[in-house]
Amino acid sequence: MKYGLLINEGPYQHQAVDSAYQFAKAAIAKGHEVFRVFFYHDGVNTATDFAVPPQDDRNITANWIKLAEENNIDMVVCIAAAQRRGLLDANEAERQGKRGDNIAPTFRISGLGQLVEAGIECDRLLTFGD
Amino acid sequence: MAMLHTVNKSPFERNTFDSCISMAKSGSSVLLIEDGVIASLKGTSVSDKVSKAMESVTFYVLGPDLNARGMTDDQIIDGIKVVDYEGFVDLTAEHENVQAWL
Numbered sequence: 267m268k269y270g271l272l273i274n275e276g277p278y279q280h281q282a283v284d285s286a287y288q289f290a291k292a293a294i295a296k297g298h299e300v301f302r303v304f305f306y307h308d309g310v311n312t313a314t315d316f317a318v319p320p321q322d323d324r325n326i327t328a329n330w331i332k333l334a335e336e337n338n339i340d341m342v343v344c345i346a347a348a349q350r351r352g353l354l355d356a357n358e359a360e361r362q363g364k365r366g367d368n369i370a371p372t373f374r375i376s377g378l379g380q381l382v383e384a385g386i387e388c389d390r391l392l393t394f395g396d
Numbered sequence: 397m398a399m400l401h402t403v404n405k406s407p408f409e410r411n412t413f414d415s416c417i418s419m420a421k422s423g424s425s426v427l428l429i430e431d432g433v434i435a436s437l438k439g440t441s442v443s444d445k446v447s448k449a450m451e452s453v454t455f456y457v458l459g460p461d462l463n464a465r466g467m468t469d470d471q472i473i474d475g476i477k478v479v480d481y482e483g484f485v486d487l488t489a490e491h492e493n494v495q496a497w498l
Contacts, residue, residue: 267488282404282430285430285461292480292481292482292484293485296485298485298489389489390488390494392402392488393496393498395404
């Protein structure tokens with residue numbers, strides 16, 4: 267079965283992103299496909315390349331990157347939600363005249379059309395939020 | 397095929413659990429996750445409401461979230477099924493669609 271996941275809340279604040287990660291791992295282990303994860307609202311903070319959590323804590327961003335790279339998951343960050351919260355990729359940083367960019371590898375910035383497409387393409391679209 | 401509803405907040409914190417069971421159709425299922433697992437406990441002021449809803453809706457609770465909050469399977473209402481994340485995945489596949497009550 268083909269899954270799409272929508273994550274509406276940020277890391278280390280709500281359980282949503284952890285629940286979604288555990289779900290994705292279990293789905294993949296059972297032979298399902300996770301087609302896309304869409305990070306929306308505070309969920310976009312998962313995509314920061316600058317988070318350095320303590321070594322004895324889970325690294326949510328790194329865990330997602332590993333899972334996505336191993337299983338070819340499309341990791342999409344909502345552009346409007348990201349820009350409000352200071353998350354820019356290299357192109358946007360240049361366009362906005364900012365000094366740096368901080369979208370972690372494997373994540374990509376795009377729009378709500380990608381969420382709608384996930385709803386159409388996937389057999390199931392699951393929402394994880396507050 | 398029926399709908400799977402997920403509830404992720406305690407019934408003592410939000411009213412999403414009430415909204416869910418008031419809208420859930422007979423034959424559908426409710427999966428309690430995150431703080432929603434509180435609703436599965438025996439002997440609380442919402443237990444009777446849960447038991448009544450169980451006459452028409454099947455209840456599941458996510459075991460890892462239950463255990464993470466210091467609760468065990470023997471503390472939950474009889475008839476609520478405990479599932480792990482694999483069981484969660486199976487439920488989403490078995491049901492036609494999934495509605496998260498946030």
